[in-house]
Amino acid sequence: PGNQVLNSSELSNLQAVLGFDSVKQVSDVVEACLFLVDRFLFESCTSTQVKDHLEMSSLDISPLHIKIFTEFWEVFISTNVVSQLQGEVLGPRRLEMIRWSLSLNLATTSVFHQKDPCVTLDIDVNSRLCERSTGQKETETLTLEFSQKELSRFFSDIEVIQRQLDEISQSNNTG
Numbered sequence: 001p002g003n004q005v006l007n008s009s010e011l012s013n014l015q016a017v018l019g020f021d022s023v024k025q026v027s028d029v030v031e032a033c034l035f036l037v038d039r040f041l042f043e044s045c046t047s048t049q050v051k052d053h054l055e056m057s058s059l060d061i062s063p064l065h066i067k068i069f070t071e072f073w074e075v076f077i078s079t080n081v082v083s084q085l086q087g088e089v090l091g092p093r094r095l096e097m098i099r100w101s102l103s104l105n106l107a108t109t110s111v112f113h114q115k116d117p118c119v120t121l122d123i124d125v126n127s128r129l130c131e132r133s134t135g136q137k138e139t140e141t142l143t144l145e146f147s148q149k150e151l152s153r154f155f156s157d158i159e160v161i162q163r164q165l166d167e168i169s170q171s172n173n174t175g
Contacts, residue, residue, distance in 0.1 A: 006030060032059075033069075040073065043168070047074040096124040096139055119146045 006014065011023045011030075020026050040050050051070040054061050061069075099122040121144045126137055146154060 036069070037076075045073070047071075047077060096126045098123050117148050119151050120144070121146070 006027075008023070011026050014020075014030075015023050015026045018026065018029075020029075036054075040053070043049070045053065047070050050073045051066060054066045054069060101120045103118045103120065123142045123144065124139050125142065126139050
């Protein structure tokens, strides 16, 4: 419920207007559209690129829907909404803060003098959709605990993700 873009009343109204069989179908369409907008914003796509992405996708989108979405994107671009939203997070959650601590267990009940370093990360994420609908911040804390090996793997994965983002950013700047 906190992750919904539209409340149940709005979903029901949209279901009636669009003639869908269920509110779940409407919710799925809204989520898919949000995903596409978020992706196209991230990639700084032109309307032609949006059309090409949709035509080549495996989603089986009708030509009429591709045309409508492409025209929507053209208006989106022409009104500078894209440039205004590029600094915003459209997803349901936004990273607020990371706190960390290091623990070193010098002994356990089963093994004496075992050094077992452990890092704890507390990550606060803000529910953007709840903030938009109620005006109040709803922050959730995720706690992650890593051994030395797990932390090393985590940072390796983060570095891979960063390289991929850099490559995407470079290809968007050159294309």
